[in-house]
Amino acid sequence: MTAPVSPSAGALRAEFGDAIVRHAVSCGDTIVYVGRERAHDVLAWLHETPGQQFDYLTDVTAVEYRDPERPLEVVWQLRSLPRKADLRVKVELDKRGPLEVASVWDLWHGADWLEREVYDMFGVVFTGHPDLRRILMWETYAEGYPLRKDFPLRGHFSRAEQTRQALAANPEAHYSMEELSIAEAFNELPADMRERLARGERGFLK
Amino acid sequence: MSLRTVEMALATPGVDAEGRPTRVPLGAATGTGTYDEEFGAEHMLVNIGPQHPATHGVLRLVLELEGETVKRCIPHLGYLHSGFEKLGEYRHYNQIIPLTDRTDYLSPMANNVCLALAAEKLMGIQVPERCRVLRVIACEMSRIISHLVWLGTTGIDLGAFTPFLWSFQQRERIYNLQEMWTGARLTTSLTRVGGMMADVPEGFEAGLRDFTRTFPKTLTEVDTMFTRNAIWIGRTQGVGVLTAAEATNYSLSGPMLRASGVDYDVRKDRPYLDYETYDFDVPVGEHGDIYDRYRVRLEEMWQSNRILEQALDRLARLQGAPINVSDPRVILPAKSRAMSDMEAMIFHFKQVMEGVKPPVGEAYMGIENPKGELGYYFVSDGTAKPVRWRIRPPSFINLSSLPKMCEGALLSDVIAINASVDIVMGEVDR
Numbered sequence: 001m002t003a004p005v006s007p008s009a010g011a012l013r014a015e016f017g018d019a020i021v022r023h024a025v026s027c028g029d030t031i032v033y034v035g036r037e038r039a040h041d042v043l044a045w046l047h048e049t050p051g052q053q054f055d056y057l058t059d060v061t062a063v064e065y066r067d068p069e070r071p072l073e074v075v076w077q078l079r080s081l082p083r084k085a086d087l088r089v090k091v092e093l094d095k096r097g098p099l100e101v102a103s104v105w106d107l108w109h110g111a112d113w114l115e116r117e118v119y120d121m122f123g124v125v126f127t128g129h130p131d132l133r134r135i136l137m138w139e140t141y142a143e144g145y146p147l148r149k150d151f152p153l154r155g156h157f158s159r160a161e162q163t164r165q166a167l168a169a170n171p172e173a174h175y176s177m178e179e180l181s182i183a184e185a186f187n188e189l190p191a192d193m194r195e196r197l198a199r200g201e202r203g204f205l206k
Numbered sequence: 207m208s209l210r211t212v213e214m215a216l217a218t219p220g221v222d223a224e225g226r227p228t229r230v231p232l233g234a235a236t237g238t239g240t241y242d243e244e245f246g247a248e249h250m251l252v253n254i255g256p257q258h259p260a261t262h263g264v265l266r267l268v269l270e271l272e273g274e275t276v277k278r279c280i281p282h283l284g285y286l287h288s289g290f291e292k293l294g295e296y297r298h299y300n301q302i303i304p305l306t307d308r309t310d311y312l313s314p315m316a317n318n319v320c321l322a323l324a325a326e327k328l329m330g331i332q333v334p335e336r337c338r339v340l341r342v343i344a345c346e347m348s349r350i351i352s353h354l355v356w357l358g359t360t361g362i363d364l365g366a367f368t369p370f371l372w373s374f375q376q377r378e379r380i381y382n383l384q385e386m387w388t389g390a391r392l393t394t395s396l397t398r399v400g401g402m403m404a405d406v407p408e409g410f411e412a413g414l415r416d417f418t419r420t421f422p423k424t425l426t427e428v429d430t431m432f433t434r435n436a437i438w439i440g441r442t443q444g445v446g447v448l449t450a451a452e453a454t455n456y457s458l459s460g461p462m463l464r465a466s467g468v469d470y471d472v473r474k475d476r477p478y479l480d481y482e483t484y485d486f487d488v489p490v491g492e493h494g495d496i497y498d499r500y501r502v503r504l505e506e507m508w509q510s511n512r513i514l515e516q517a518l519d520r521l522a523r524l525q526g527a528p529i530n531v532s533d534p535r536v537i538l539p540a541k542s543r544a545m546s547d548m549e550a551m552i553f554h555f556k557q558v559m560e561g562v563k564p565p566v567g568e569a570y571m572g573i574e575n576p577k578g579e580l581g582y583y584f585v586s587d588g589t590a591k592p593v594r595w596r597i598r599p600p601s602f603i604n605l606s607s608l609p610k611m612c613e614g615a616l617l618s619d620v621i622a623i624n625a626s627v628d629i630v631m632g633e634v635d636r
Contacts, residue, residue: 026567026568026569027327027328027330027567027568027569028327029568029569029570031568055454055455056454056457056470057457058457058570058572058579058581058598059570059581059583059596059598061583061594061596063568063585063593063594063596064593064594065585065587065593066587066593067587075583077570077581077583077598081454081468081470081475084475084476086476086570088570108455108456108457109452109455109456109457109610110455110456110457110458110603110606111457112606113602113603113605113606114457114603114606117602121291134284135283135284136283136284136287136635136636137284137287138284146289146292147291147292151292153292153293153296
């Protein structure tokens with residue numbers, strides 16, 4: 001049984017030509033692979049064009065394969081509520097280059113936390129995201145990106161080191177810069193921490 | 207005031223028709239006169255949680271307040287992060303099922319069903335009809351208990367204690383049925399790839415029939431208690447409003463989306479488990495506020511009850527029908543056969559030691575969970591363990607609209623708005 005390809009794939013190829021790398025069908029779902037530079041244009045076109053109307057962003061995630069040669073994929077799962085149609089759009093990111101792709105927060109606000117999670121778990125930077133911080137791991141988390149394949153299940157650090165870091169954490173680090181400025185607690189912080197915060201270094205413990 | 211199903215003039219003391227306070231606050235008569243310039247100039251930082259009963263788990267909210275008005279709400283998550291998605295990459299497909307119990311632990315059976323469906327989609331398996339009916343029963347039972355928890359805890363957050371006891375009494379009855387079926391009340395692990403862990407035991411159908419017959423009484427009681435209650439209406443109508451366009455844009459799903467007037471229910475729009483053959487309605491709200499979310503969830507429990515009745519009829523018709531696919535590569539052979547038949551023993555051994563192996567490919571399966579659209583996205587490289595197991599967490603995505611809803615609300619409304627999202631932190635943090 002071969003499932004039909006979504007008509008959006010052909011429409012995209014007609015509109016964007018070479019920017020559409022290829023398309024595939026897996027388990028009945030159409031997947032369109034897009035070049036990184038045009039990803040935002042393609043998604044914006046799918047969002048706005050009548051006849052496509054992908055007004056609902058079901059999910060944003062990333063996939064890294066066990067084969068280290070294979071690129072990392074960023075996946076957008078789109079849904080058109082009026083047309084009752086789905087489409088999966090993927091961008092392949094070469095792991096030797098920068099893991100960067102344009103944010104779609106301006107199209108779907110639902111991407112806000114989803115992109116933060118992909119950044120948190122895979123280290124993919126979404127350019128143009130208004131507030132790209134870690135979301136599930138804490139801000140001073142220094143072990144890397146947990147869902148990457150080179151990340152061991154128990155973490156990079158030993159249990160002793162993880163405990164040491166947890167005990168040494170400065171409670172003030174749990175407030176963001178904005179929050180500290182609201183509370184006017186910024187001036188009461190130790191001078192070196194204030195300096196580091198001002199430089200935007202909040203990620204690492206000495 | 208907009209037109210509502212329940213139109214009621216609210217007589218809130220101390221507030222005139224336009225919402226301005228008519229009574230002078232205490233202390234103003236002393237006339238120190240110095241607070242005028244100061245008032246409102248300073249913003250205050252209030253931290254709620256992570257250990258706070260009204261945040262429904264370990265959610266932490268940092269609020270910027272101007273007086274009692276919320277200027278900004280900054281949620282902090284991850285206190286319950288367990289790395290389920292990472293753990294899934296180290297497990298066989300059937301071994302992931304116990305992990306799904308623990309994500310949305312208020313509706314474990316529905317999560318089990320979603321995982322089995324996703325793996326079956328990946329492998330191209332169609333389960334027998336009795337299995338599909340049993341799964342529908344599991345999903346709808348989950349919907350009822352999850353909504354009952356929501357109803358009870360939200361009632362408590364807004365000062366109503368009695369419906370909490372009523373709803374938890376009914377929830378207990380479903381938990382007893384779950385225990386009867388699976389041996390566990392919460393960690394059910396009900397499904398297997400290609401079938402079920404077990405058929406329903408003797409007496410289960412009668413117990414569930416009894417539940418569907420008597421449960422509407424509780425729903426009616428709750429309806430009497432809340433729907434026309436002036437305090438309830440005052441606390442919920444017009445609070446935490448999201449328009450249909452905003453709700454879609456924020457990728458909300460489930461009752462949150464439907465309360466805003468968007469008619470999207472996965473059971474109707476992308477049917478699975480033969481939901482298209484069941485007779486049920488999808489309640490859709492109008493105003494997108496907490497009150498409409500309450501009405502949608504209350505009505506969904508009525509509809510779930512209807513579906514359960516229909517499913518029980520089908521179950522009676524399918525007495526003795528198989529619940530598993532007859533594929534020895536997916537389903538374990540009967541123990542007696544595995545002990546006596548060489549081939550059955552080999553299949554048994556291979557399945558236990560190597561696991562079920564789907565072909566290379568990927569599949570996204572979304573189902574309508576009580577919280578919203580739960581999606582499991584599997585990427586397989588042909589081995590017995592998935593390359594990637596992604597959970598599309600409905601409460602996480604629904605919660606991401608919280609800062610938007612809290613903006614400009616009162617501090618006391620934040621509690622109500624947060625309750626109306628219906629989060630479960632096990633799923634938000636995964």
